[in-house]
Amino acid sequence: MQNPGLARRKRVALVTGVTRKKGIGAAIAFALARADVDVGVSYWRPYDRTMPWGVRDAEPEEIVNGLREIGVRSHGFEIDLSEPGGPQVLFRRAREQFGQIDILVNNAAYSTESSVDGLNAETLDRHYAVNLRAVMLLCAEFVRTFQPGAGRIISLTSGQGLGPLPNELAYAATKGGIEAFTQSLSAAVAHRGITVNAVDPGPTDTGWMTREVQESLIHNAPMGRLGMPEDAAKVITFLASEEAQWVTGQIIRSRGGN
Numbered sequence: 001m002q003n004p005g006l007a008r009r010k011r012v013a014l015v016t017g018v019t020r021k022k023g024i025g026a027a028i029a030f031a032l033a034r035a036d037v038d039v040g041v042s043y044w045r046p047y048d049r050t051m052p053w054g055v056r057d058a059e060p061e062e063i064v065n066g067l068r069e070i071g072v073r074s075h076g077f078e079i080d081l082s083e084p085g086g087p088q089v090l091f092r093r094a095r096e097q098f099g100q101i102d103i104l105v106n107n108a109a110y111s112t113e114s115s116v117d118g119l120n121a122e123t124l125d126r127h128y129a130v131n132l133r134a135v136m137l138l139c140a141e142f143v144r145t146f147q148p149g150a151g152r153i154i155s156l157t158s159g160q161g162l163g164p165l166p167n168e169l170a171y172a173a174t175k176g177g178i179e180a181f182t183q184s185l186s187a188a189v190a191h192r193g194i195t196v197n198a199v200d201p202g203p204t205d206t207g208w209m210t211r212e213v214q215e216s217l218i219h220n221a222p223m224g225r226l227g228m229p230e231d232a233a234k235v236i237t238f239l240a241s242e243e244a245q246w247v248t249g250q251i252i253r254s255r256g257g258n
Contacts, residue, residue: 010072012038012098013240014091016081016138017108018063019043019055023206024156025107026063027229030070031237037103038073040094044080047110053208073098081108082129087137095145103240104142106135106155106178114170124170131174136181139196143189151194152240155182156232157251159200159258179251186249195248197239201232202255222257231256 013032018025018041029039041063048055060076067074075097079090094101110130114123139153157179158165160172179198186196204227205214218226235254238244 010036010038011102012040012073012100013103013105014040014042014094014101014138015105015107016042016090016134018076019045019048019060020053020206021059021063022053022229024201024204024229024232025105027233028105028107028236029063029067029074031230031233032103032105032240033067033070033072033074035237035241036072037240038098039067040075040077040098040101041067042077042079042081042090042108044078044108046080051208053206081134081138082110082126084129084133087134088141091138091141091145100145100147100149101142102149103152104138104154105236105240106138106153108134109156109171111168111171113167115167116169119169124173127170127174131171132177132181135178139181139185143192143194146192146194149193150242150245151189151192152244153185153189153194153196154236154239155198157182157198157200159202159253159255161251162253162258182251183249190248195239195244197244197248197250197252199232199235199239200251200253200255201235202227202253202258204229204232220258225256227254227256 015029018029029041033039043060045055064074064076077093079086110127155178158175160175165172182196182198
C-alpha cells in the first residue's frame with residue numbers, strides 16, 4: 001500500500017481567457033480537470049461585454065463551480081492582462097491558492113478589426129498588451145518560479161502564417177509574435193524540464209461567427225465542419241501531459257485540413 005505521505009502531488013494548470021462557457025478557454029479548463037489537473041482560470045468580463053457575443057455576469061463563476069464538481073480544486077481570478085502589472089498579479093494570486101503552477105495555457109486574446117486605413121498606435125498597443133506582452137510576462141513568471149519537474153507552456157495562436165488577414169493586421173502581427181516567441185523560449189528553457197508549444201486551432205465555433213461566415217467556412221472545410229472548442233482542448237491536454245515530454249518548440253496546426 002502506498003504511504004499517504006508519499007502521495008503524488010496533483011498537477012496544477014493556469015488557463016487565461018476563461019470567461020464564457022462556449023469559449024476555447026472553458027473547454028481547455030474542463031478537459032484538464034477531467035485529466036485530474038487542478039485548474040486556476042483568469043477572465044476579464046469588461047472585454048467580453050464590449051464584444052458581439054457578450055457574457056453573463058455569473059458565467060466565470062459557473063465555470064469554476066463546474067470544474068469543482070468534477071473533483072478538482074479550482075479558483076477564478078478576474079485580472080486585466082492589458083495592464084503592465086496584470087500578469088504578475090495573476091501569477092502571484094494563483095500561487096497563493098495552488099502553490100506551484102505546472103501548466104500555463106495562454107488563451108486570453110484581444111481582437112478588433114484593424115485595417116490599414118484605421119491602424120493607429122492605440123489599436124496596436126491594445127493588441128500587443130494582451131496578445132504578446134502579457135503572454136511573455138506570464139511565461140517569465142512561470143519559468144522563474146518553477147521547481148524541477150515537468151513544466152508545460154502552451155499558447156494559442158492563429159492562422160496568420162498560412163495566409164493574409166488584411167482586416168486584422170494588429171491581431172495577425174501579435175499572434176505571429178507568439179509563434180516566434182514559442183520557438184525561441186522552448187530552446188531557452190528546455191534544460192529546466194519545461195516544454196513550450198503553440199496550437200493553431202483554425203476557425204472555431206465559439207459564438208462569434210455570423211451565419212454567413214459559418215456557411216463560407218464550412219463550404220471550404222475539408223472535413224465539412226468548423227472546429228469546436230473541444231477539438232483544441234484535446235490537443236492542449238495532450239501537450240500538457242507526461243506523454244508529450246519530447247514535444248517542444250512546435251506550432252501545431254490543428255485545423256481540420258485547412
